[in-house]
Amino acid sequence: MCAQWARLGADPRRARAAAGADTAQPVPEPDYELPPALWPAWACFVCTWNQWRIVAGLGGAWYEGIDHANLAATMKLLGVKKKKRPAVFGHVRVLESEGRALRNEQQD
Numbered sequence: 001m002c003a004q005w006a007r008l009g010a011d012p013r014r015a016r017a018a019a020g021a022d023t024a025q026p027v028p029e030p031d032y033e034l035p036p037a038l039w040p041a042w043a044c045f046v047c048t049w050n051q052w053r054i055v056a057g058l059g060g061a062w063y064e065g066i067d068h069a070n071l072a073a074t075m076k077l078l079g080v081k082k083k084k085r086p087a088v089f090g091h092v093r094v095l096e097s098e099g100r101a102l103r104n105e106q107q108d
Contacts, residue, residue, distance in 0.1 A: 047077075
């Protein structure tokens with residue numbers, strides 16, 4: 001969580017002090033519960049983590065996004081029903097947009 005605060009340009013200890021909390025205690029990582037409806041999208045996203053298109057140019061190389069053909073193949077391999085694939089695709093795109101920022105940040 002400290003890394004998330006740092007990306008926002010905030011110091012978690014100062015925020016806790018401003019809120020009157022004890023600054024000696026580390027900020028705990030929150031637990032997240034994924035709704036069952038989003039598990040197929042998460043599984044597809046994790047399985048395609050190494051299937052990103054990389055674009056190289058004069059400014060360097062960066063991750064553009066998940067290769068859609070590989071994503072479709074992954075959905076088929078994981079047994080995502082055909083009628084649910086458009087929704088899963090949309091959810092993976094949301095994860096991809098968040099992941100893109102993180103993956104490209106690592107190269108800076």
